[in-house]
Amino acid sequence: MKLTNEIIKKSWRDIYGCSYDEGLNFLLDWWKTSDIPIKDLLEKISQRYPVQYIIGEWPFFEGNYLINEDVLIPRPETEQLIEIIKSFALNPKNILDLGTGSGCIAIEISKIFPEAKVVGIDKSESAISIAKKNNLQAKNEVIFKCSDWFDNVDEKFDLIITNPPYLPKEMMCQDLEFEPKLALFADDNGMECFKEIIMKARTYMNIDSWIFFEHLPVQAAELNELLQKEGFIETSKICDYNGKYRYTYGRT
């Protein structure tokens, strides 16, 4: 075991240097009980195959999420979105997570608001099937279903949360190679999904309800404008831990 650990470490350092030891530590811990042949593991490391997909699960906020190539790898920025919503001390009775992927936002939010009805939708059937598995594991009551944004949604909500695809296609890079394109990229400089969601959202929101977005810092100003144009009030943007505007919200 000690020798194979050293071989894994060396192959990891050849690819990532010392810049990403958190991933290496997760991998070594998982390796203790894994039965994948070492040759296959080294091959995956050399291809920069994400450690999260190798392990097949990843921690997010207070949960642990099954993931595969059908869903986005949950990001720390999105954990901060959950923190922000928690800090608003809202009391929503029903909550919608648009573009739920692994279900990580919806499931963690349902733990914060245990009395609320939480719905998570995604266009990808395979993402929804992963979200449903995570739902069972967390013993939660989130309703997961397939929908192209609001197409299969027929009720109103007090809180909508969305981390939609928002990267312009030019931002494609090697690090994103294995994640689903549907989860990452949007036309119109990454604004396409925001525009569609903002245009339709009010129809699915109760009076005095809230909508929260995660986005690129460069998209913050346009998003605020779009929300105001659609009649949302109290719109504002919030910085991430790196001091970049990463979240925007508004109220009906």
Ligand SMILES: C[S@@+](CC[C@H](N)C(=O)[O-])C[C@H]1O[C@@H](n2cnc3c(N)ncnc32)[C@H](O)[C@@H]1O
């Ligand atoms: C950035 S990922 C977010 C996944 C997850 N909520 C998270 O934060 O880790 C965006 C998600 O939106 C979904 N999506 C893309 N286009 C969609 C559409 N037209 N309708 C519904 N979901 C869509 C993708 O399948 C993907 O799961």
